[in-house]
Amino acid sequence: MKEIYSRRSIRKYTDQPVDQEHIQQMLRAAMYAPSAGNEKPWHFIIIRDRNKLNTITSFHPHTQMLKESPVAIVACADISNVKYDGAFWIQDMSAAVQNILLQGEALGLGTCWCGVYPKEEFVLKVSQILNLPEHIIPVAIIAVGHPAEERQVQERYKPDRVHHEVW
Numbered sequence: 797m798k799e800i801y802s803r804r805s806i807r808k809y810t811d812q813p814v815d816q817e818h819i820q821q822m823l824r825a826a827m828y829a830p831s832a833g834n835e836k837p838w839h840f841i842i843i844r845d846r847n848k849l850n851t852i853t854s855f856h857p858h859t860q861m862l863k864e865s866p867v868a869i870v871a872c873a874d875i876s877n878v879k880y881d882g883a884f885w886i887q888d889m890s891a892a893v894q895n896i897l898l899q900g901e902a903l904g905l906g907t908c909w910c911g912v913y914p915k916e917e918f919v920l921k922v923s924q925i926l927n928l929p930e931h932i933i934p935v936a937i938i939a940v941g942h943p944a945e946e947r948q949v950q951e952r953y954k955p956d957r958v959h960h961e962v963w
C-alpha cells in the first residue's frame with residue numbers, strides 16, 4: 797500500500813478548502829479501524845471555525861499548523877462503556893487516527909496528527925472549547941489541508957529492530 801510509504805506530517809497548507817466529501821471519506825476510513833472487542837469508542841468533531849482553530853494554538857504549542865489548516869478533525873473516545881477496564885481504547889483511537897492519515901494521503905491531502913491525551917491541560921482545554929461531556933476524551937487533533945510543502949520519506953526499515961522468537 798503506497799500511502800504508508802509516502803505519507804509525511806504536513807504542516808503547511810494552501811488556502812483551498814477541503815471538500816466535506818473528502819472529510820467524510822477520511823472518517824469512514826477511521827471507522828473501519830480495528831478496535832478491542834469491536835468496541836468502536838470513537839467520535840469525531842470537525843472544526844472549520846477559524847476562531848476555534850486559532851484558540852487551540854494559543855494553549856497547545858505544537859498545533860501552530862492549525863493557523864493555516866482550513867479544517868481539523870478532533871478524534872474523541874467515549875469511555876463511558878468501554879470493556880476490559882478501559883485498557884485498550886487508546887489503541888483503538890490510534891488505529892482510527894492512522895486510517896485518517898492514510899486515507900488523507902490517498903486523497904492528496906496533507907495531515908498532521910497532534911496529540912492531546914494524556915496531557916491533562918490539553919484535554920481540559922479542548923474539552924471546554926468543544927463542550928465535551930465528561931465521558932468523552934479528546935485524544936488527537938488532526939490538521940487537514942491541501943499541502944503547500946513537499947516532504948520526502950527516508951528509508952525507515954531497520955532490520956536490527958526485528959527480533960525472532962525472543963529479544
Ligand SMILES: Cc1cc2nc3c(=O)[nH]c(=O)nc-3n(C[C@H](O)[C@H](O)[C@H](O)COP(=O)(O)O)c2cc1C
Nearest residue numbers: 803804805806807858859861908909910911912947
Ligand atoms: C501520538 C502523536 C502525537 C503527535 N503530536 C504532534 C503534535 O502535537 N504536533 C506536531 O506537529 N506533530 C505531532 N505528531 C507528528 C510527529 O511529529 C510525526 O509523526 C513524526 O515526527 C514523524 O514524521 P512523519 O509523520 O512525517 O512521518 C504526533 C504524532 C503522534 C503519533
